[in-house]
Amino acid sequence: MAVTYLEAIREAQASALQQNPRVFIYGQDVGAFGGAFKATKNLAKEYPNRVIDSPISEDAMIGLAIGAAMEGMFPVIEMQFADFSTVGFNQIVNHAATCFWRTGRPCPITVRLPFGGTPGSGPFHSQSMEAIYSHYPGLVVMTPATVEDVYTMLLEAITLPDPVIFCEHKFLYYHLKADALPTEALPANKARIARPGRHATVVTYSAMVHEALEVAKEFSKEGFEIEVVDLRCVKPIDTDTILGSIARTGRLLCVGEAWPWGGVTAEVVARAASDGFGLLDAPPMRVNAKDTPIPFHPNLWGTHRPTAPLIADSLRKLVRN
Amino acid sequence: MEGKFSTGKKPLRDPRAPPTVKAMTTTATQPVSTEVKAADLKTVYRWMLSARLLEDKIAALYRSGKIFGGVYRSKGQEAVSAAIGNSLQKGDVFAPLIRDTAGRLAFGETMHEVFRTYLGSIKGPMRGRDGNVHRGNWDKRLVPMISHLGAMTSVVVGSLVARRMQGETGMVGATCIGDGGTSTGAFHEGLNLAAVERAPIVVVIVNNQYAYSTPTNLQFACDDLVDRAIGYGVRGVTVDGTDFAACSQVMQESVDRARAGDGPQMIVASLLRLAGHGEHDDASYVSADLKESQMGRDCLTYAEEFLQTQQLVPAHQLTQWRAEITAQIERTANEVLREPAPDADQEIWQALASGLDKFQ
Numbered sequence: 001m002a003v004t005y006l007e008a009i010r011e012a013q014a015s016a017l018q019q020n021p022r023v024f025i026y027g028q029d030v031g032a033f034g035g036a037f038k039a040t041k042n043l044a045k046e047y048p049n050r051v052i053d054s055p056i057s058e059d060a061m062i063g064l065a066i067g068a069a070m071e072g073m074f075p076v077i078e079m080q081f082a083d084f085s086t087v088g089f090n091q092i093v094n095h096a097a098t099c100f101w102r103t104g105r106p107c108p109i110t111v112r113l114p115f116g117g118t119p120g121s122g123p124f125h126s127q128s129m130e131a132i133y134s135h136y137p138g139l140v141v142m143t144p145a146t147v148e149d150v151y152t153m154l155l156e157a158i159t160l161p162d163p164v165i166f167c168e169h170k171f172l173y174y175h176l177k178a179d180a181l182p183t184e185a186l187p188a189n190k191a192r193i194a195r196p197g198r199h200a201t202v203v204t205y206s207a208m209v210h211e212a213l214e215v216a217k218e219f220s221k222e223g224f225e226i227e228v229v230d231l232r233c234v235k236p237i238d239t240d241t242i243l244g245s246i247a248r249t250g251r252l253l254c255v256g257e258a259w260p261w262g263g264v265t266a267e268v269v270a271r272a273a274s275d276g277f278g279l280l281d282a283p284p285m286r287v288n289a290k291d292t293p294i295p296f297h298p299n300l301w302g303t304h305r306p307t308a309p310l311i312a313d314s315l316r317k318l319v320r321n
Numbered sequence: 322m323e324g325k326f327s328t329g330k331k332p333l334r335d336p337r338a339p340p341t342v343k344a345m346t347t348t349a350t351q352p353v354s355t356e357v358k359a360a361d362l363k364t365v366y367r368w369m370l371s372a373r374l375l376e377d378k379i380a381a382l383y384r385s386g387k388i389f390g391g392v393y394r395s396k397g398q399e400a401v402s403a404a405i406g407n408s409l410q411k412g413d414v415f416a417p418l419i420r421d422t423a424g425r426l427a428f429g430e431t432m433h434e435v436f437r438t439y440l441g442s443i444k445g446p447m448r449g450r451d452g453n454v455h456r457g458n459w460d461k462r463l464v465p466m467i468s469h470l471g472a473m474t475s476v477v478v479g480s481l482v483a484r485r486m487q488g489e490t491g492m493v494g495a496t497c498i499g500d501g502g503t504s505t506g507a508f509h510e511g512l513n514l515a516a517v518e519r520a521p522i523v524v525v526i527v528n529n530q531y532a533y534s535t536p537t538n539l540q541f542a543c544d545d546l547v548d549r550a551i552g553y554g555v556r557g558v559t560v561d562g563t564d565f566a567a568c569s570q571v572m573q574e575s576v577d578r579a580r581a582g583d584g585p586q587m588i589v590a591s592l593l594r595l596a597g598h599g600e601h602d603d604a605s606y607v608s609a610d611l612k613e614s615q616m617g618r619d620c621l622t623y624a625e626e627f628l629q630t631q632q633l634v635p636a637h638q639l640t641q642w643r644a645e646i647t648a649q650i651e652r653t654a655n656e657v658l659r660e661p662a663p664d665a666d667q668e669i670w671q672a673l674a675s676g677l678d679k680f681q
Contacts, residue, residue: 024486049486050486054514055510055513055514055517057475057510057513057514058510059472059475059506059507059510059511060474060475060478060507060510060511060513060514061475062475063472063473063474063475063476063478063479063507063510063511063514064475064476064478064479064482064514065479066476066479067414067464067475067476067477067478067479067480067481067482067483068479068480068482068483068486069479070459070464070476070479070480070483071479071480071483071484071487072483072487073483073486073487075479087506090469090472090507091472091475091507094467094468094469094472095467095469095472095476097672098467098672100672100673100674101450101672102447102450102451102455102465103446103447103457103458103459103465104448105459106674107674108674137672137678138672138673140673140675140677160675160677161674161675162673162674162675162677189677236673236677236678
C-alpha cells in the first residue's frame with residue numbers, strides 16, 4: 001500500500017492526536033472540511049474538540065497557539081498557504097520565537113506551511129518562506145523532502161519544545177509515494193546523504209532534492225559521481241555534514257527553490273567559504289529561482305524555478321572548473 | 322495636519338455623562354449583580370498609590386542614570402489599571418500593557434519584579450534579557466507583553482481556550498490596550514477571535530487621548546470606540562477613567578459577567594495621560610483644553626478626596642499608607658540596586674529550549 005507525502009502528513013497528525021491529548025490542530029477549514037489540501041481529512045470526526053476551524057486571522061491563530069502552548073498544549077497550526085503566514089509573521093518571529101529566551105518558558109508550537117511552487121499557482125500561492133523564518137533566532141525550520149521524513153519530522157516537530165516552522169512542499173503532496181510509513185528516523189536536525197558521490201556535492205532541500213537526484217543520475221552516465229546532501233532541517237543547519245561532503249568532493253553547488261538574495265543557499269555557500277575554504281577545489285556555486293515574483297503561467301513558472309537542466313548546466317561548469 | 326478630507330476634531334464626550342452600554346443579548350448562565358464595597362475601594366486606592374510612588378522612584382533612578390532604556394509612566398491611568406487588576410483573582414490570566422503598573426501589582430507582581438526588570442538584575446523574571454514594561458511571569462499567568470500593539474488579546478484567548486479544552490471552568494482573562502493600539506490589525510483579529518470563541522475575556526481600552534503624540538481624530542473616525550462592541554458582537558461599556566469608584570464597579574461587573582458566561586467584555590475608559598509617552602517625552606503636544614477638562618483631573622487626587630469626603634479613610638491614614646509604601650519602595654530599590662547585573666560570559670547564547678542550536 002503506497003503512502004503519499006500528503007497522506008504521511010495526515011497520518012503524523014493523526015498519530016500525534018492519538019498519542020497526546022494535549023495536541024490540537026487549528027487552522028482555516030481544517031475541521032469537518034478536512035483542510036484545503038485534505039491534510040486533516042476525517043481528523044475532526046475522530047477528535048471533534050481538538051481539530052478546530054479558525055477565522056481567517058493568521059496573527060490571532062498564532063497568538064492563540066502561543067497562549068495555549070503556555071498552558072501546556074502542543075498546538076499544530078495549519079497555514080492554508082505558506083504565503084499567508086506573513087499575516088501572522090509578527091506573532092511567529094517576535095512572540096513565539098522570543099518566548100523561551102525572554103521568559104524561560106518553552107513555546108512548543110508547530111506551524112505547518114504548505115509551500116513552494118506548483119503550475120498555475122502564481123505569486124501568492126507559491127512562495128518559499130524558509131529563509132525569512134530562519135533569519136530569526138528561536139525558530140526551528142524543517143524542510144522534509146521525502147514521505148518518510150515528512151512523517152517522522154512532523155511528529156518530532158510537534159513534540160519539540162520549540163516553535164517549528166514546518167515547510168511541506170505542495171509539489172510533493174500527491175506524486176511522491178513510499179511503500180510504508182517509517183518506523184525509525186534520523187534526528188530532525190541532521191542532514192542526510194541522499195546519494196553518495198565523489199566529484200561534486202549538491203546541497204539542497206525539499207522538492208529540489210528530487211531535481212538534484214535526477215541530475216546526479218544523468219551525470220553518473222557521464223562518469224561523474226555527484227553527492228547529494230538533503231539538509232532536511234535548514235535551521236539549525238547541519239554544517240558538519242555539509243563540510244564532510246565537501247571534504248570528500250572538493251566542489252559545492254547549493255540549490256534552492258527560494259529567491260536568491262540571502263537565504264539558505266547563500267548561508268551554505270558562506271559557511272563553506274568561511275569554514276571550509278581549504279576543502280574547496282573550485283569556487284562554490286548556487287542555483288536559485290529568478291529574482292522576480294513567482295509567475296502564474298506554467299511556461300514562465302517552469303523557467304522561474306530551478307529545474308534539472310538548469311542544475312545540470314551549473315554542475316557541468318563546476319565539475320569542469 | 323488638517324488634511325483635505327479630515328473631519329477635524331471630534332467634540333469631547335462629557336466623561337460625567339452616564340456610561341454608554343452597548344449590550345448584546347446576555348449569555349450569562351446566572352444573573353450578575355456586582356457590588357463594590359468600601360474595602361475594595363481602599364484596596365484599589367492603595368494599588369494606585371503604590372504604582373504612582375513606585376514610578377516616581379523609577380523616574381528618579383532614570384534621571385540619575387541607573388536605568389538602561391526607557392521609562393514609561395502610568396500617571397493618570399492608575400485608577401483604570403488598579404481596578405482591572407484588583408477585579409481578577411488568582412488563576413485568572415492578565416496581559417497588561419505599558420501603563421499598567423497598578424494593575425500588575427494588584428494582580429500579584431511584586432515590587433522586586435518591577436525593580437529587577439527596570440534595573441536588569443539577573444534575579445528578575447527577565448534576567449536582563451528584556452527590560453522595563455516587557456516583563457511578566459507565566460507562573461502567575463501575568464503575561465509578558467511584546468511591544469507590537471494588539472498582539473496580546475489572541476494570546477489570552479489561547480490560554481483560555483486551552484484551559485477550556487482541559488476541562489477547566491471559571492477562569493477569566495483580561496488585557497489592556499490604548500486608543501492607538503485599537504487601530505492595529507492584530508487587535509481586530511484578537512477581539513474578533515475572542516468573540517467567535519465566546520472567550521471569558523475582558524478587553525480594557527484606555528483612551529488616553531494620544532498615541533504617543535497622535536490625537537484620537539487621526540487614529541479613528543467613529544464617535545466613540547465603544548461603538549465597535551456591537552460590530553464585534555461583544556458587550557461594551559464606557560467609564561470615566563479618572564473615577565476609581567466607577568472603574569472599580571465597571572471592571573468588577575465585567576469580570577463577573579465574563580466569569581458567568583457572558584462572553585467577551587469590552588470597556589472603554591476615557592482619561593488623559595498625565596505624563597509623556599516615556600520619561601524622554603515632554604508631551605508638549607497635549608492640548609491645554611484637555612488638561613483643563615474633566616478628563617485631565619488626576620485620578621489619584623480624586624480618589625484621595627473621595628475617600629476623605631465619604632469618610633472612608635481619615636487623612637492621617639492616607640499619610641500613613643504613603644509613608645509605608647514609600648519605605649517599602651526605598652527598601653526594595655536599595656536591595657535590587659546591589660544585585661548582580663547579567664554577565665555576558667555567563668550568558669547562555671542559545672534561543673532554543675531544545676538546545677538544537679548548541680553548536681550552530
